[in-house]
Amino acid sequence: MAVAELKPSNTMTHLHSSSQLSLLSKRRLITHHVSISSRTLRKTLSARISCSIAPNEVRVPNVQTQEPKSKPECYGVFCLTYDLKAEQETRSWKKLINIAVSDHEIRPKEPKVLASGEVFGPDQPIALKLLGSERSFQALEGVAMELEDSLFPLLREVSIGVDPYEVFQDADWALLIGAKPRGPGMERADLLDINGQIYAAQGKALNAVASRNVKVVVVGNPCNTNALICLKNAPNIPAKNFHALTRLDENRAKCQLALKAGVFYDKVSNMTIWGNHSTTQVPDFLNARINSLPVKEVIKDHKWLENEFTEMVQKRGGVLIKKWGRSSAASTAVSIVDAIRSLVTPTPEGDWFSSGVYTNGNPYGIAEDIVFSMPCRSNGDGDYELVKDVIFDDYLRQRIAKTEAELLAEKRCVAHLTGEGIAFCDLPGGDTMLPGEM
Template sequence: MSEPLRVLITGAAGQIAYSLLYSIAKGDVFGANQPIALHLLDIEVMNNVLNGVVMELQDCALPLLKEVIATHEYPKAFKDVDVAILVGAMPRREGMERKDLLKANVKIFKGQGEALNQYAKKTAKILVVGNPANTNCFICRKYAPSIPSENFTCLTRLDQNRAQGQIAQKLKESNVLVSSLDVSNVTIWGNHSSTQYPDVNHAVVNIQGKAVPAREAVKDDNYLDGAFIETVQKRGAAVIAARKLSSAMSAAKAICDHMRDWWTGTAAGQWVSMGVVSDGSYATETGLVFSFPVNISGGAWSIVQGLSISDKAKERIGITLNELVEEKNDAVAVCSD
């Protein structure tokens, strides 16, 4: 067996982490032969809850889990980590505006960027989950200049999963029985917010072994250009309205999907959506953390190039781009106070 992979999870006493930890420690994400050392970080007032989480991990008797470090101290949490999954943040509550969330969370991610810069391995792969995820990732990367920018990503896989699930459900209404796994190459452009653009123009559905363009399979452009987009954009708010809590189980699943693909790669001819540092592709602002379609090979992602983008799609991408530029400027101002 290889040396343990050191995986940091922040907000480790929270509900997303509670749904996430078992899958990581069991080997579902980094491989069935990869030993794991978990670094669990939460705020000091959550120490008792965090200790309970550690007890449960011990009681799971997972053979790959070699060590658990539970702490509220950054030096211990970030020391020599290979992977950092930054979940911990003030949660979005019903009726809360994103700007309020940004002001509360951006300084947290400034501090965590500084901790990554000082204590983590320079090869560490970082996934920002805490919202506003794109902008928090931008700030985290800004304050960790010793780690390559391509090692910073944010989570938009949850939005992709939601989109695939909605298409599968829509097809079932027409007695076309497929699962969300049969839907591929849905793209989430832009921000993990209600301005994101879930794009099915290059998506395909595997129907009885045949790859069918999503629009041809669904046969309802009004739905795909209207209710589908709105449902995906507002799904997080709908979950909060129903549960009075933000998405946890689905977020944990998306984190696992994101990290597994980053570790093992994407299938030939398929791409996934990740928030990554823009190189200016598709007329986006260089340096902004923007969700693109990406291929992954050998642990490295690359933005899918050359996709045809309609004028309407460009308009939608422009809306989410403008929001991200505004968020970035607000975040930089907060960090400069």
């Protein structure tokens, strides 16, 4: 893979000497910021440099080789071990799969849907491993109790824990939802650093103890770059196995096109979200189809497509939070389920789905070595292929270039977390966090 060598800029903060570094590595990592007062400079590059760890420490990700610790704590009725092959009614079931879920704020939504059989089918027994924090451990027990009381027949094991090296053990799927929300006055660079550290740690843990073919779905924002950090810290797991969730954007785009065209949403297909799960995302109306026809043939109002449509998709979360007083948790949960289902069931003939995946030999000319949402197809084995027969025009190319530039800037900003040198934050101007998701 071709990684552009990033040279330290002359605006960089002075780095710690190596003796300081070894000391630091034994303590809690800290973050340094250097503010540059020049207003002109501020406009062209965000004058903040986040550096929580020295580059040489992570150039080769620190692959933990220690023996995995004891199993995470099983919960209540799920501590009963149970031979699925011994029982008449479960003998034909598939082998138990391990699904790890990490969440910053523990919610029972996603575990519940995964346990219900809706995603993996009625013959797929499931073990859920829930990762929380010391602070949220009681809530984690609450989720486990709710799962007990729900009597999901396919849910055969539930374990809870606060150590990713325990919880991720043998995980076949990892659903990484947890991310710190942006606090007041916090800039995107700070958020990238704070959440990036979480995802670096979880990547290392996955690398050490998860199944060698674990599929990872990153939901916590900024999810593309979090997924990149995670995969860079898990060099023994194929980079192709990491996904950043852009499915809610895809679903919203389909709904808005359906509304405009006056058709039901199941008539919209081939919807791609290109790029970053941010306001630079590109909902692709050039390749999307309505009743198998190109969108532009059905919706003649091309001005609407170029201007309002994209904005409506992006701002949906913000409108919702205003109406609703809370973020779009229900439709997010649905889109997580959709994303996983798309990987475990064959994609319908001629259609595709969007997922933020690692660019490594992509046919679209998009920069390599980032996590970029692109059109995918799956034969249902958990893997995917990129779709080849998509077309581009100048408008689409320009938009894609913009979201690509943002992702490359985000990548430079977290270089200290991916083992690729010294972080340099020159995020493009403007706030590109999706409203309702900060």
